[in-house]
Amino acid sequence: MTITVQPRLTRVFRFTRASYADGVAELAYAFDEGEELVETIRFPQAPAVPTERRAAFDAALKLLHLVAGVSYYKAGVPPKIELADGPLDDGTAELLDQLYLHGLAEFAYRNGLDLRGRIAFPRLGAGTGTERSRGGSAPAVGALDLPKRTLVPIGGGKDSLVAVEAIKAISGEATAVWVGNSALIAACAERTGLPTLNIQRELAPGLFELNRLGAWNGHIPVTAVNSAILAVAAILYGYDSITFANERSASAATLEYDGQQVNHQWSKSLAFETLLGDWLHTHVAADLDYCSLLRPYSELAITRAFAKLTPYFDVFSSCNRNFKLLGPKPVDRWCGQCPKCHFVFLALAPFLPKPRLLAIFGRNLLDDENQAAGFDALLEYQDHKPFECVGEGAEARAAMYALSQRPEWQEDALVERFRSEILPQLDATQLALEPWLEPSPEHRVPARLQAALAAIG
Numbered sequence: 001m002t003i004t005v006q007p008r009l010t011r012v013f014r015f016t017r018a019s020y021a022d023g024v025a026e027l028a029y030a031f032d033e034g035e036e037l038v039e040t041i042r043f044p045q046a047p048a049v050p051t052e053r054r055a056a057f058d059a060a061l062k063l064l065h066l067v068a069g070v071s072y073y074k075a076g077v078p079p080k081i082e083l084a085d086g087p088l089d090d091g092t093a094e095l096l097d098q099l100y101l102h103g104l105a106e107f108a109y110r111n112g113l114d115l116r117g118r119i120a121f122p123r124l125g126a127g128t129g130t131e132r133s134r135g136g137s138a139p140a141v142g143a144l145d146l147p148k149r150t151l152v153p154i155g156g157g158k159d160s161l162v163a164v165e166a167i168k169a170i171s172g173e174a175t176a177v178w179v180g181n182s183a184l185i186a187a188c189a190e191r192t193g194l195p196t197l198n199i200q201r202e203l204a205p206g207l208f209e210l211n212r213l214g215a216w217n218g219h220i221p222v223t224a225v226n227s228a229i230l231a232v233a234a235i236l237y238g239y240d241s242i243t244f245a246n247e248r249s250a251s252a253a254t255l256e257y258d259g260q261q262v263n264h265q266w267s268k269s270l271a272f273e274t275l276l277g278d279w280l281h282t283h284v285a286a287d288l289d290y291c292s293l294l295r296p297y298s299e300l301a302i303t304r305a306f307a308k309l310t311p312y313f314d315v316f317s318s319c320n321r322n323f324k325l326l327g328p329k330p331v332d333r334w335c336g337q338c339p340k341c342h343f344v345f346l347a348l349a350p351f352l353p354k355p356r357l358l359a360i361f362g363r364n365l366l367d368d369e370n371q372a373a374g375f376d377a378l379l380e381y382q383d384h385k386p387f388e389c390v391g392e393g394a395e396a397r398a399a400m401y402a403l404s405q406r407p408e409w410q411e412d413a414l415v416e417r418f419r420s421e422i423l424p425q426l427d428a429t430q431l432a433l434e435p436w437l438e439p440s441p442e443h444r445v446p447a448r449l450q451a452a453l454a455a456i457g
């Protein structure tokens with residue numbers, strides 16, 4: 001495919017069409033009058049869409065088209081957005097405005113862009129008269145009597161496996177589902193013993209051509225894309241709930257810049273969960289629940305729970321370098337260099353026998369002076385939290401403090417450095433591990449699944 005637009009000079013981003021037939025969804029976009037960029041999602045062994053769920057399916061597919069557009073919009077960030085299907089009701093436009101602004105906040109910060117005031121999805125009634133500048137709300141949909149079973153997304157790391165085991169503990173009917181073709185995630189899903197569902201996602205090849213032509217590039221809110229894919233899947237296959245494994249800490253900003261919070265994990269935050277969960281209730285099906293089973297828990301509470309799940313130790317990995325579409329992957333599941341490797345090593349250390357942890361990682365990251373800067377960033381010492389899915393700085397400091405009190409860890413280079421150099425500068429009353437293990441009451445887990453929460457804490 002030959003791309004003829006210069007991405008950074010484009011004027012309009014267009015959502016041109018979304019179609020679905022025989023298990024294949026095509027989501028198409030274009031800049032200005034340029035070629036279509038078509039993303040493809042494949043739903044395996046898809047049944048025919050049941051008639052009574054047709055409207056819900058169409059609504060979910062439309063949302064997926066709008067959400068997945070973020071990968072392409074970011075290539076040019078033109079000032080105008082156009083929708084071939086016409087403007088959106090207020091609720092939908094608000095969800096999209098928020099997602100593109102906050103989900104692309106890291107992208108904007110790193111590229112020196114300011115997206116505030118730039119992103120405005122067309123709204124019904126906007127600009128058509130003085131009496132109504134916004135489009136009003138769509139009539140709320142009813143329940144569809146969806147089967148009482150749960151889609152549990154699997155990411156290959158510890159969090160989703162903790163969620164799986166919590167659902168298994170209450171004998172909930174569930175399917176382990178993942179998007180993409182990662183063999184590592186497939187192995188984890190297989191290990192759960194649950195039925196599995198693997199949905200394929202192929203980005204438009206033209207995006208890589210745009211990248212080569214100097215498109216804007218950077219982080220996108222991928223959890224939102226996966227969530228929208230799973231909403232379509234829930235209606236298609238018949239599930240009444242989608243339970244992600246997004247932790248409490250995911251709501252905390254990575255940094256604040258020019259009055260704006262920048263959160264790498266925004267589409268894992270409670271704010272996004274609330275927006276999407278409410279939207280699905282009003283626009284798709286009143287009985288389709290979208291939530292995170294791990295929302296009450298800190299990363300440390302989750303690593304404590306995961307430390308008991310020994311059958312997964314030889315298959316899981318939280319290192320995101322495994323999940324790159326292009327380029328090399330770590331040879332042995334953990335690159336040992338990235339913020340996720342650093343954080344997971346540190347957060348598991350208080351809860352696992354040391355030899356067990358070293359066996360998982362194949363090395364001792366805390367006894368390697370070359371990794372000091374990486375751990376400093378986690379501790380928010382002379383740096384900000386990394387742009388990655390890691391816990392809060394205070395949480396990392398609590399874990400490091402716990403290790404500094406243990407004979408088996410305190411001689412290791414970076415623990416010793418923490419004790420001698422960093423600890424004297426910290427408020428010792430803020431370093432206890434125990435408060436991090438307490439669940440918070442805030443979550444959106446539906447009544448039917450709440451017993452699973454007790455299986456985690």
Ligand SMILES: CC(=O)N[C@H]1[C@@H](OP(=O)(O)OP(=O)(O)OC[C@H]2O[C@@H](n3ccc(=O)[nH]c3=O)[C@H](O)[C@@H]2O)O[C@H](CO)[C@@H](O)[C@@H]1O[C@H](C)C(=O)N[C@@H](C)C(=O)N[C@@H](CCC(=O)O)C(=O)O
Nearest residue numbers: 071218219220221222223265266267320323324325326389
């Ligand atoms: C695996 C990874 O971390 N990828 C990020 C990385 O991408 P990179 O360029 O190094 O390589 P690829 O992943 O192979 O992607 C190639 C290009 O494709 C585009 N792209 C990819 C996926 C997608 O959904 N949309 C896309 O537009 C993009 O142009 C890529 O350059 O760096 C990129 C730039 O910062 C990131 O966008 C890539 O992140 C992936 C989308 C990804 O899946 N990342 C997750 C591991 C991730 O970050 N998860 C977060 C969830 C946060 C959230 O709010 O959803 C987390 O765990 O905290």
Ligand SMILES: Nc1ncnc2c1ncn2[C@@H]1O[C@H](COP(=O)(O)OP(=O)(O)OP(=O)(O)O)[C@@H](O)[C@H]1O
Nearest residue numbers: 153154155156157158159160178179226244245318
């Ligand atoms: N490819 C994927 N398909 C479906 N869901 C995914 C995928 N990747 C991540 N997720 C889900 O997104 C959420 C956030 O992912 P995240 O990487 O934080 O979790 P994880 O991989 O389970 O654990 P870890 O924090 O150890 O990496 C989790 O619920 C995870 O299951």
